[in-house]
Amino acid sequence: MAVLTRDPLTNRPPIYEGSRIPARVPTILEVDPILREEGDILEINFGPNHPSTHGVLRLIIQLNGERVVGLEAVIGYLHTGFEKNMEAKTYWKAITYAPRMDYVAYQANEYVFVAAIEKLLRMEIPPKATWMRTLMLELNRLHSHLVWLGTGALELGAVSMFWYCFRERDAILDLYEMVGGARMHTRYFQAGGLAEDIPIGFYEECQRFCDTMPARIDEYESMLNGQAIFLERTKGIGLLSAADAVALGQSGPVLRASGVDWDIRRDEPYLAYDEVDFDVPVEAEGDVYARYRVRMREMRESVRIVQQCLDGMPEGPWIADDRKVVLPPRHELHTSMESLIHHFKLVTEGYRVPEGEVYVPIESPRGELGCYLVSDGGPRPWRVRFRTPSYVVLQAAPTAMSDALIADLIAIVASLDNVMGEADR
Amino acid sequence: MAVGRKKLADYGLNTERILMEKHGPKRDEPSAFEAELGNLEQRLMLTTVGKALAWAQRGSMWPDTFGLACCAIEMMSIVSSRYDVSRFGMEVFRSSPRQADLLIVSGRVSHKMSAPLRQIYDQMLEPKWVMAMGACASSAGMFNNYAVLQGVDKICPVDIYVPGCPPRPEAVLEGIVRLHERIKAGVPPAYELRKAAQG
Amino acid sequence: MSAYADAPGFVEEREAFGETTVVVELERLREAAEWFRDEQGFNFLSDLSSADYLGWGEKGVAGYWGSPPQSAQTRDWTPPARDLNAPGSWGLQKLPEPKPKRFSVSYHLLALGPSPRRVRLQVWCDDGEPVQSVIRVWPAADFFEREAWDMMGIAIEGHPNLVRILMDDDWEGHPQRKDYPLGGEPVRFSDEE
Numbered sequence: 001m002a003v004l005t006r007d008p009l010t011n012r013p014p015i016y017e018g019s020r021i022p023a024r025v026p027t028i029l030e031v032d033p034i035l036r037e038e039g040d041i042l043e044i045n046f047g048p049n050h051p052s053t054h055g056v057l058r059l060i061i062q063l064n065g066e067r068v069v070g071l072e073a074v075i076g077y078l079h080t081g082f083e084k085n086m087e088a089k090t091y092w093k094a095i096t097y098a099p100r101m102d103y104v105a106y107q108a109n110e111y112v113f114v115a116a117i118e119k120l121l122r123m124e125i126p127p128k129a130t131w132m133r134t135l136m137l138e139l140n141r142l143h144s145h146l147v148w149l150g151t152g153a154l155e156l157g158a159v160s161m162f163w164y165c166f167r168e169r170d171a172i173l174d175l176y177e178m179v180g181g182a183r184m185h186t187r188y189f190q191a192g193g194l195a196e197d198i199p200i201g202f203y204e205e206c207q208r209f210c211d212t213m214p215a216r217i218d219e220y221e222s223m224l225n226g227q228a229i230f231l232e233r234t235k236g237i238g239l240l241s242a243a244d245a246v247a248l249g250q251s252g253p254v255l256r257a258s259g260v261d262w263d264i265r266r267d268e269p270y271l272a273y274d275e276v277d278f279d280v281p282v283e284a285e286g287d288v289y290a291r292y293r294v295r296m297r298e299m300r301e302s303v304r305i306v307q308q309c310l311d312g313m314p315e316g317p318w319i320a321d322d323r324k325v326v327l328p329p330r331h332e333l334h335t336s337m338e339s340l341i342h343h344f345k346l347v348t349e350g351y352r353v354p355e356g357e358v359y360v361p362i363e364s365p366r367g368e369l370g371c372y373l374v375s376d377g378g379p380r381p382w383r384v385r386f387r388t389p390s391y392v393v394l395q396a397a398p399t400a401m402s403d404a405l406i407a408d409l410i411a412i413v414a415s416l417d418n419v420m421g422e423a424d425r
Numbered sequence: 426m427a428v429g430r431k432k433l434a435d436y437g438l439n440t441e442r443i444l445m446e447k448h449g450p451k452r453d454e455p456s457a458f459e460a461e462l463g464n465l466e467q468r469l470m471l472t473t474v475g476k477a478l479a480w481a482q483r484g485s486m487w488p489d490t491f492g493l494a495c496c497a498i499e500m501m502s503i504v505s506s507r508y509d510v511s512r513f514g515m516e517v518f519r520s521s522p523r524q525a526d527l528l529i530v531s532g533r534v535s536h537k538m539s540a541p542l543r544q545i546y547d548q549m550l551e552p553k554w555v556m557a558m559g560a561c562a563s564s565a566g567m568f569n570n571y572a573v574l575q576g577v578d579k580i581c582p583v584d585i586y587v588p589g590c591p592p593r594p595e596a597v598l599e600g601i602v603r604l605h606e607r608i609k610a611g612v613p614p615a616y617e618l619r620k621a622a623q624g
Numbered sequence: 625m626s627a628y629a630d631a632p633g634f635v636e637e638r639e640a641f642g643e644t645t646v647v648v649e650l651e652r653l654r655e656a657a658e659w660f661r662d663e664q665g666f667n668f669l670s671d672l673s674s675a676d677y678l679g680w681g682e683k684g685v686a687g688y689w690g691s692p693p694q695s696a697q698t699r700d701w702t703p704p705a706r707d708l709n710a711p712g713s714w715g716l717q718k719l720p721e722p723k724p725k726r727f728s729v730s731y732h733l734l735a736l737g738p739s740p741r742r743v744r745l746q747v748w749c750d751d752g753e754p755v756q757s758v759i760r761v762w763p764a765a766d767f768f769e770r771e772a773w774d775m776m777g778i779a780i781e782g783h784p785n786l787v788r789i790l791m792d793d794d795w796e797g798h799p800q801r802k803d804y805p806l807g808g809e810p811v812r813f814s815d816e817e
Binding site: 048049050051055056076077078079080081084085096097100103104106147151162163166167169170173183184185420421424 | 490491492493494495497498499501502504505506507520532533535537538541545567568570571572573590591593
């Protein structure tokens with residue numbers, strides 16, 4: 001009788017023995033040569049025009065009957081040249097590009113780039129901006145998980161979940177519109193704080209949202225948690241052990257569903273996360289159902305954090321006072337010559353960021369989102385690179401899909417929650 | 426011969442505006458859009474059968490699931506219950522282009538994706554319409570670089586452009602309403618007007 | 625006194641902005657990667673970035689003026705007080721320090737666990753110089769190295785599947801290099817018919 005040793009990372013028995021990472025190329029599941037000779041292998045194309053709305057992902061799969069025996073992910077169908085484009089623009093304009101990468105969790109992208117700029121500038125951000133940024137990032141986490149749940153359940157056949165989730169999503173977008181003027185890609189974060197003050201009426205609307213949201217999450221769970229077909233399609237599918245997940249660079253809900261307790265918000269805190277109280281959900285099974293459970297629990301924790309941010313929002317300025325980086329208030333331009341010159345220099349040339357290189361990791365709804373920013377001391381970034389979780393999670397797809405049927409493939413891709421905009425950049 | 430506003434309204438094109446009116450040095454010649462409509466004038470008289478066909482076509486125009494980037498998320502939100510697109514008969518998003526009528530190109534089209542896009546467009550059966558949703562599909566938006574196709578009208582003829590980054594769901598619905606009015610007025614789909622993709 | 629001085633091929637260690645950067649020799653990258661993973665416990669590869677420094681410092685940017693000293697320190701960085709006598713502080717020509725070679729490849733490592741640590745392992749190479757693959761050390765490096773090859777032309781040696789990942793398979797050139805044009809088309813105005 002085999003004795004299951006405990007995984008040092010999770011202190012639990014491993015989900016499967018050994019490693020399922022393909023031996024030759026970690027990101028390509030290759031057909032066994034014996035099977036290729038004796039079996040009837042059908043090679044088909046899955047994408048890039050996908051019925052599921054995860055974007056333009058192309059999977060070349062080899063099928064033996066209904067069983068997936070070979071898999072390769074081909075990406076690049078949404079490559080937009082973000083990083084090179086941002087090198088040609090000043091920092092002010094480059095912030096506009098950032099949210100369009102991960103277009104579902106756009107505030108996280110905006111924040112990570114602004115955080116990298118602020119780290120190089122060594123700026124001190126007023127507490128009101130810090131807390132409001134935390135609030136908006138958590139609302140964005142809710143938004144991202146709602147879109148994931150709506151589209152994921154839609155692909156598995158639970159079609160009505162789409163309408164329920166998008167009802168709440170519209171409520172969140174109303175809050176964003178109130179604050180930033182646009183539903184998506186709000187461009188509300190500036191280097192130094194926020195673009196504008198929090199509008200009147202926001203607190204009441206957000207409070208009303210926080211009051212109704214937990215009941216709505218209960219509604220989603222009541223629809224899916226006990227549903228026999230959903231459980232059959234998600235339990236035991238897409239197994240990923242902790243050691244494999246860490247070796248493949250996974251983070252976020254995928255890693256936490258495999259049993260590893262790692263969350264950048266708690267372990268390397270940024271913004272106001274060290275001042276709010278929240279739990280980090282971890283599940284042990286490492287299958288699609290575990291990732292679903294982790295994200296549902298994360299939604300509840302996000303509502304808690306939003307509530308705490310509302311309660312603890314400090315008063316004060318919403319942007320730092322450093323006139324070398326932040327535009328002066330409009331009314332000062334009429335009376336102060338220095339303000340006029342600062343405004344002119346900032347608008348035409350842009351603020352200069354000191355020379356150096358930084359890497360800022362944050363916890364986006366998909367995992368670790370990092371921005372590597374190299375500055376040469378000028379008004380334009382020298383090199384911007386985003387470490388996006390969706391790019392990395394596609395590397396885990398072949399490992400999770402060993403021993404899957406073609407119908408499970410849809411469930412596994414949905415559970416990995418990749419957004420091709422940030423995978424391809 | 427320029428088509429005046431009065432004539433367009435007679436055909437039901439209430440929401441069309443003549444864009445790019447005579448501009449620049451060549452003031453005596455009509456602009457490209459006006460010339461196009463001028464040629465159409467003879468064709469805009471619909472028979473009863475034509476009117477019935479136009480009613481059927483615009484009453485249940487099924488879109489194709491061609492969501493690419495951020496605009497895809499806003500396209501999904503027009504299906505949601507607040508901005509219900511089902512009132513226009515369009516909530517049935519078909520994944521197979523053989524069953525779809527309207528190709529809503531929502532998002533930036535990279536050069537790598539332009540071949541599949543043209544293939545999907547070719548697989549659609551006539552009559553078919555194309556909506557360029559968002560700034561990136563209309564003209565590559567803010568991405569004037571090596572990787573992005575500078576406007577989807579470089580490879581397929583577009584019927585209606587919806588600006589925005591991303592356009593609000595109401596803006597997309599406005600685009601759909603204008604497209605329906607075009608069909609009702611008898612304006613043929615873009616591939617008949619412009620023959621093929623024009624740069 | 626450097627924490628990582630025993631790394632194979634150690635060249636230098638820099639501390640800036642609260643981050644540690646360890647530069648190692650290009651030839652001993654694979655050994656250094658294994659040393660970091662096995663001896664130091666950096667079991668997680670966060671990111672693998674490449675940067676092109678062609679044209680670094682040629683334009684000569686004026687110096688950063690510096691923020692005024694802040695009263696409360698909420699982080700453990702000390703923002704530079706405005707030293708009016710520092711070179712470059714009046715906006716005069718200040719050139720950034722030159723880099724050793726044209727390309728840098730940075731490996732951002734993380735030690736997962738109760739007390740997490742991060743480090744940046746960095747190597748420098750020129751155009752065409754092969755960089756050893758670390759795919760057998762951290763399998764997560766697969767897509768990253770393909771992207772470094774595709775976008776920046778860093779010749780990765782020992783990668784089992786080094787093909788283009790983001791661009792078309794038959795694309796020529798490496799787009800993120802500094803000598804590759806941004807591309808696009810010139811903006812047309814309606815006046816110029």
